[in-house]
Amino acid sequence: MRAWLLARKDLRVYFRDRVAVALGFGLPIALCTVFGGAMGAIGGDDTLGRVEIAVQDDDHSEASRKLLSELGAADGLELDLVGPDEKGARERVAAGDVPVALAIGAGFGAALTAGDPLPLTLYRDPGKVIELQIVAGNLIPAFLGALGEDLGQRSIGKVLETLDFPLLGRERAQAILDRSWSSLSDLVQELERAPADGDEAPAAAVAVAAEGEKEDEAFDFASAVAEMLGLTVEDVVGGGEHGAAQRRAQQAQAVAGMAVMMLLFGLVHCGGTLLAEEAEGTLDRLRLAPGGPSSILLGKCLFTWLVGLSQLVILFLYGRAIFDVPVFRSPVALVVLSAAVAAAATGFGILFAVLCRTQKQLEGFSTIVVLTMSALGGSWWPLAFAPDWYRFLGHFTLNAWAMDGFQGIFWYGKGLTEIGLEIGVLAGIAVGAIGLALRLFERRLRVR
Amino acid sequence: MEASENVISVRGLVRRFGARAAVDGLDLELSAGECLGLLGPNGAGKSTTVRILSTLLAPSAGHVRVLGLDPVAEGARLRERIGVVPQELALYDELSAHENLAFFAELSGRTGAARTEAVSAGLELSGLAERRDERVKTFSGGMKRRLNVAIALVHAPELVFLDEPTVGIDPQSRERIFEMVAALRQRGTALVYTSHQLGEVERLCDRIVILDRGRKVAEGTLSELQQHPRVQQRGTATLRFESAAAARAAQAALGPRGATATLEEDRPGLERIFLDLTGRALRDDPEGGPEGGPEGGAAAREEAR
Numbered sequence: 001m002r003a004w005l006l007a008r009k010d011l012r013v014y015f016r017d018r019v020a021v022a023l024g025f026g027l028p029i030a031l032c033t034v035f036g037g038a039m040g041a042i043g044g045d046d047t048l049g050r051v052e053i054a055v056q057d058d059d060h061s062e063a064s065r066k067l068l069s070e071l072g073a074a075d076g077l078e079l080d081l082v083g084p085d086e087k088g089a090r091e092r093v094a095a096g097d098v099p100v101a102l103a104i105g106a107g108f109g110a111a112l113t114a115g116d117p118l119p120l121t122l123y124r125d126p127g128k129v130i131e132l133q134i135v136a137g138n139l140i141p142a143f144l145g146a147l148g149e150d151l152g153q154r155s156i157g158k159v160l161e162t163l164d165f166p167l168l169g170r171e172r173a174q175a176i177l178d179r180s181w182s183s184l185s186d187l188v189q190e191l192e193r194a195p196a197d198g199d200e201a202p203a204a205a206v207a208v209a210a211e212g213e214k215e216d217e218a219f220d221f222a223s224a225v226a227e228m229l230g231l232t233v234e235d236v237v238g239g240g241e242h243g244a245a246q247r248r249a250q251q252a253q254a255v256a257g258m259a260v261m262m263l264l265f266g267l268v269h270c271g272g273t274l275l276a277e278e279a280e281g282t283l284d285r286l287r288l289a290p291g292g293p294s295s296i297l298l299g300k301c302l303f304t305w306l307v308g309l310s311q312l313v314i315l316f317l318y319g320r321a322i323f324d325v326p327v328f329r330s331p332v333a334l335v336v337l338s339a340a341v342a343a344a345a346t347g348f349g350i351l352f353a354v355l356c357r358t359q360k361q362l363e364g365f366s367t368i369v370v371l372t373m374s375a376l377g378g379s380w381w382p383l384a385f386a387p388d389w390y391r392f393l394g395h396f397t398l399n400a401w402a403m404d405g406f407q408g409i410f411w412y413g414k415g416l417t418e419i420g421l422e423i424g425v426l427a428g429i430a431v432g433a434i435g436l437a438l439r440l441f442e443r444r445l446r447v448r
Numbered sequence: 449m450e451a452s453e454n455v456i457s458v459r460g461l462v463r464r465f466g467a468r469a470a471v472d473g474l475d476l477e478l479s480a481g482e483c484l485g486l487l488g489p490n491g492a493g494k495s496t497t498v499r500i501l502s503t504l505l506a507p508s509a510g511h512v513r514v515l516g517l518d519p520v521a522e523g524a525r526l527r528e529r530i531g532v533v534p535q536e537l538a539l540y541d542e543l544s545a546h547e548n549l550a551f552f553a554e555l556s557g558r559t560g561a562a563r564t565e566a567v568s569a570g571l572e573l574s575g576l577a578e579r580r581d582e583r584v585k586t587f588s589g590g591m592k593r594r595l596n597v598a599i600a601l602v603h604a605p606e607l608v609f610l611d612e613p614t615v616g617i618d619p620q621s622r623e624r625i626f627e628m629v630a631a632l633r634q635r636g637t638a639l640v641y642t643s644h645q646l647g648e649v650e651r652l653c654d655r656i657v658i659l660d661r662g663r664k665v666a667e668g669t670l671s672e673l674q675q676h677p678r679v680q681q682r683g684t685a686t687l688r689f690e691s692a693a694a695a696r697a698a699q700a701a702l703g704p705r706g707a708t709a710t711l712e713e714d715r716p717g718l719e720r721i722f723l724d725l726t727g728r729a730l731r732d733d734p735e736g737g738p739e740g741g742p743e744g745g746a747a748a749r750e751e752a753r
Contacts, residue, residue: 007706023525129508149464169700214491271525280538280539281534281535281536281537281538281539282539284532284534284538285532285534285538285599286555287504288502288503288504288530288532289552289555289556290524290527290528290555290557291555292524293718447503447505447506447519447520447523448505448506
């Protein structure tokens with residue numbers, strides 16, 4: 001009875017605090033919706049992200065056109081044809097524009113006919129682990145569809161010719177090959193249809209799942225596919241051994257992602273000191289001092305920005321020391337980008353503090369927004385393999401621009417001018433958010 | 449401000465929060481070097497008046513001049529010349545007493561030697577010189593209150609508003625705050641002092657204004673208030689008789705015959721004057737809270753938003 005009395009009292013107290021109720025019930029629902037939606041979008045079969053692959057055709061033969069057509073029809077690939085006057089396939093991967101590129105060298109058609117080694121080169125970004133698995137899974141049916149029969153028949157014909165088989169024997173061998181090829185094609189089609197029956201996932205989804213379980217096996221799969229298809233493979237970024245490069249890329253993603261997310265949390269807290277000052281009465285003291293609301297808010301911004309910048313510097317140095325994240329590849333670019341990211345996060349934190357009336361409100365709303373922004377903006381997983389709409393939404397968050405910038409520096413070694421867009425957008429976010437916060441704060445403190 | 453001009457001049461001041469008038473037609477004046485006590489029950493309009501005079505709140509109507517300036521239109525200039533001791537402690541707990549004083553001294557434009565001098569004076573005045581480098585969060589309530597006052601004085605203001613500066617402190621700290629106020633008066637600083645501690649106002653103030661429900665119900669020196677028509681005049685009569693028999697006879701007759709009567713007046717104290725003028729009904733304003741009505745610190749700030 002006494003326990004019930006105590007519980008009833010606590011229930012009354014709890015339900016009279018509307019913010020606590022909203023946080024207790026609304027926050028989990030909101031987070032489940034956001035993250036459930038996000039995970040479904042990334043892992044779901046229907047909306048699986050298409051991976052962009054740059055293809056440079058220097059051959060322009062019937063065979064290369066057929067290969068392009070099959071690649072273009074692949075579910076998991078988005079073909080980016082490299083024009084003659086454009087940046088080459090290799091350069092596109094090196095710049096981080098695409099995770100993978102295929103160069104079809106001149107003489108490809110002739111080599112196919114002659115049974116010679118094919119002038120096909122696959123340029124890879126080893127940091128894009130998941131994207132590479134998706135590409136590998138899609139290359140098999142595309143290559144088999146475009147060149148498989150031709151490849152097989154002509155290769156075996158060449159072997160029989162080399163062995164000086166009698167003409168009749170060659171015709172019989174050709175018939176056997178035709179029947180076998182037909183069966184093989186049926187098998188491939190059967191496998192491709194499998195997900196519609198709900199039995200098996202497509203090759204790309206299998207690859208995604210496998211990647212999460214065993215990185216080394218996933219790597220073997222991607223490389224083995226390339227080898228099987230007779231592709232020359234070159235890792236154009238990262239340097240060093242393939243597996244180590246992959247690990248470094250993932251660590252760089254993790255360090256940058258967490259840095260941005262924790263920066264947002266930290267700076268919302270710093271912005272919240274404005275509300276603390278209001279609650280403790282020191283804000284009135286500041287109002288009574290010379291300067292006015294704008295100097296109070298700009299002082300808060302400067303404090304918040306300095307804390308944010310220090311936070312980033314310390315995290316990156318830690319990332320360098322522990323995970324060997326290449327933070328010193330473009331020091332100037334890193335400093336300027338960090339300053340811009342800290343400024344944008346400062347604007348965000350201050351704007352939130354001005355919009356909220358109490359620290360409790362600030363904590364509740366900022367948790368929802370920061371976690372949502374982090375999920376959408378690529379702080380938790382790379383945006384590269386998310387669907388287009390997800391990437392589009394993601395770039396409404398400062399996280400996405402910050403992640404693009406940091407990955408550009410850490411992984412692709414981009415300089416200041418190459419990440420100018422990211423810096424510009426982040427600076428714009430900072431100016432916009434601080435400007436709006438200033439206006440609201442002045443309105444709030446106006447003597448009336 | 450002209451030499452002859454009042455430090456504070458208020459005519460017909462009105463401040464409404466929605467339909468309710470927290471201050472309703474108040475007239476007020478304060479001369480240079482004078483200490484004005486502002487008394488009133490919770491919700492009387494004291495803190496609202498102080499917030500208007502100290503530029504934190506705009507009046508709904510009326511004429512207000514403080515040090516010759518309009519607190520709304522010329523707030524920035526006025527703020528440089530006034531000091532406000534808020535009802536609530538407004539200190540940075542994580543900073544030391546010295547750091548708190550130095551911060552506000554610098555904020556008011558004092559640097560170098562001027563800052564050092566202002567901070568030292570504040571520490572001496574508040575009796576915190578020996579604890580200057582300790583964090584405020586380790587201080588007792590009395591020490592915090594003293595620092596709360598010292599910060600308001602660090603830029604040597606011409607006019608100081610003290611809004612219940614001695615709430616909840618020990619007698620020693622209260623005495624020190626009285627000394628701080630006395631030092632200000634010696635310096636010629638004009639003061640507006642609000643308090644529920646009637647003894648403090650009686651002791652410190654030259655003139656007292658009693659507010660109730662946003663209106664002024666009485667104003668004057670203590671002796672003037674004692675003569676206020678609404679203050680009940682009571683007295684004790686001492687009758688001396690030449691003999692016990694006469695006394696008994698007088699007692700029996702309840703008459704003064706054969707007696708030498710002297711009447712000693714029982715002069716009312718401020719507490720009785722206050723109760724006589726404002727009544728004994730409780731003023732638990734539902735919007736108020738512990739600070740006393742919507743004009744109290746937190747609620748008034750909320751209103752100001």
